Amino acid sequence: MTDTRLARPGDIVAIASDHAGVELKTALKGELSALGFVPLDLGTNSSDSVDYPDFGHALAQAILDKKAVAGVAICGTGIGISIAVNRHAGIRAALAYDDATAKLAREHNDANVLAMGARIVNADQAKTMLKTFFATPFAGDRHARRVAKLG
Amino acid sequence: MTDTRLARPGDIVAIASDHAGVELKTALKGELSALGFVPLDLGTNSSDSVDYPDFGHALAQAILDKKAVAGVAICGTGIGISIAVNRHAGIRAALAYDDATAKLAREHNDANVLAMGARIVNADQAKTMLKTFFATPFAGDRHARRVAKLG
Numbered sequence: 001m002t003d004t005r006l007a008r009p010g011d012i013v014a015i016a017s018d019h020a021g022v023e024l025k026t027a028l029k030g031e032l033s034a035l036g037f038v039p040l041d042l043g044t045n046s047s048d049s050v051d052y053p054d055f056g057h058a059l060a061q062a063i064l065d066k067k068a069v070a071g072v073a074i075c076g077t078g079i080g081i082s083i084a085v086n087r088h089a090g091i092r093a094a095l096a097y098d099d100a101t102a103k104l105a106r107e108h109n110d111a112n113v114l115a116m117g118a119r120i121v122n123a124d125q126a127k128t129m130l131k132t133f134f135a136t137p138f139a140g141d142r143h144a145r146r147v148a149k150l151g
Numbered sequence: 152m153t154d155t156r157l158a159r160p161g162d163i164v165a166i167a168s169d170h171a172g173v174e175l176k177t178a179l180k181g182e183l184s185a186l187g188f189v190p191l192d193l194g195t196n197s198s199d200s201v202d203y204p205d206f207g208h209a210l211a212q213a214i215l216d217k218k219a220v221a222g223v224a225i226c227g228t229g230i231g232i233s234i235a236v237n238r239h240a241g242i243r244a245a246l247a248y249d250d251a252t253a254k255l256a257r258e259h260n261d262a263n264v265l266a267m268g269a270r271i272v273n274a275d276q277a278k279t280m281l282k283t284f285f286a287t288p289f290a291g292d293r294h295a296r297r298v299a300k301l302g
Contacts, residue, residue, distance in 0.1 A: 049293070053300035077252055079245045080260045083301055086237035094230045097248045101228055101271070109231050120252070142200070149204035150234055 004137040006070045006112060009036030013134075014068035016042040016059040018052040018081065020118050021074030027123040028072055031130050040068050056084025060091040063112060071113040072130065078117035085113050089151045097121065102129040106136035110147045155288040157221045157263060160187030164285075165219035167193040167206040169232065171269050172225030178274040179223055182281050191219050207235025211242040214263060222264040223281065229268035236264050240302045248272065253280040257287035261298045 007013055013032050017025040022044060032039040042058050044050045052075040059071045059081075071093075075081040078095045085093035093113035094105030097120055105111040114133045116126055138144075158164055164183050168176040173195060183190040193209050195201045203226040210222045210232075222244075226232040229246045236244035244264035245256030248271060256262040265284045267277055289295075 051297045051300055053297055053302075057300075076259070077255050079247075079252065079256050079262070080297065080301075082233075082246070083237050083243050083260065086234050087240070087302055089238070092234050095233070095246045096230075097271075101230065101268070104228050105230050108227070109234065111230070117252070120248075146202045146204055146231065149202055149208075150231075151204075151238055 004140060006106065006134055007037055011037055011070075012040050012068045013037040014040040014042055014059050014062040014071040016055040016071070016081070017044060017074035017118070018050050018055055018076070019044055019047050020076040022047060024074050024116070024118040024123060024126055028074075028126060028130055031127045032072070035131065035134060037134070052080040053084040056081040057087070059113065060085045060088035063091055064088060073113050073115040074118050076117060076119045078115040078120065082115035085115065092147070092150060096129055096133070098125070099128055099132050102133045103136050106133055107139045108143050110138040110143070155291060157257065157285055158188055162188055162221075163191050163219045164188040165191040165193055165210050165213040165222040167210040167222070167232070168195060168225035168269070169201050169203040169206055169227070170195055170198050171227040173198060175225050175267070175269040175274060175277055179225075179277060179281055182278045183223070186282065186285055188285070203231040204235040207232040208238070210264065211236045211239035214242055215239060224264055224266040225269050227268060227270045229266040229271065233266035236266065243298070243301060247280055247284070249276070250279055250283050253284045254287050257284055258290045259294050261289040261294070
């Protein structure tokens with residue numbers, strides 16, 4: 001049976017946030033390492049105000065350039081940065097708010113970026129969602145036809 | 152002061168869903184009418200299985216073609232259809248899970264499409280979110296610079 005998980009131990013996973021997500025990004029970098037992935041930190045790394053689209057576009061580009069196999073995107077609500085990431089064909093950012101949506105995003109949408117809001121989920125919730133996201137295979141079948149239509 | 156709400160009474164608001172969202176779509180069409188908007192129903196209108204990207208792309212195109220000033224997009228989680236809508240430059244779909252995120256999507260992201268998951272929110276929650284979304288003005292200022300960078 002084909003392994004349709006998103007990443008395997010040793011794979012590089014990009015992670016990016018705006019200033020609102022710096023603290024959560026640090027927590028999730030640790031969790032990515034604990035899961036056996038190699039985090040590629042695309043910033044930001046201070047509390048200075050930055051623009052979330054810069055970091056969303058950079059994250060998508062890193063995956064398109066094959067510098068990473070998948071990504072994690074964070075801003076205050078996750079809404080802004082997920083819009084930026086989803087501007088890029090072939091990249092599917094799922095804004096998840098809990099473990100169930102993180103799981104469905106992999107099963108149904110073959111999401112390759114997990115987007116979260118630092119004001120919405122706490123570090124413990126986010127770590128669980130991250131673990132679920134990377135553990136869940138894509139279900140394929142009719143879902144593959146739909147993902148193809150996303151472009 | 153400029154009115155930075157998304158739509159005014161009499162304006163056309165497009166609404167689209169896949170089969171999972173048909174029931175919620177019907178409820179929200181009624182709420183759009185109650186708010187004074189004119190709903191433009193882009194389907195689907197049966198429980199037959201359809202592909203959410205078809206409806207997401209059609210919704211974005213309706214706004215780009217100025218057939219509607221804004222939109223509402225529904226699928227099981229809201230994730231799939233929001234990715235489809237956000238493939239289109241100038242269209243910003245916010246996947247909201249509660250009233251607070253619906254509000255922030257307008258204030259910070261100037262979202263012109265509200266995306267929701269029919270498995271995630273019930274009709275009462277969704278109606279409140281819809282009302283909040285259309286009542287909330289865009290905050291502009293630094294947020295306008297960020298929205299411009301979304302493309």
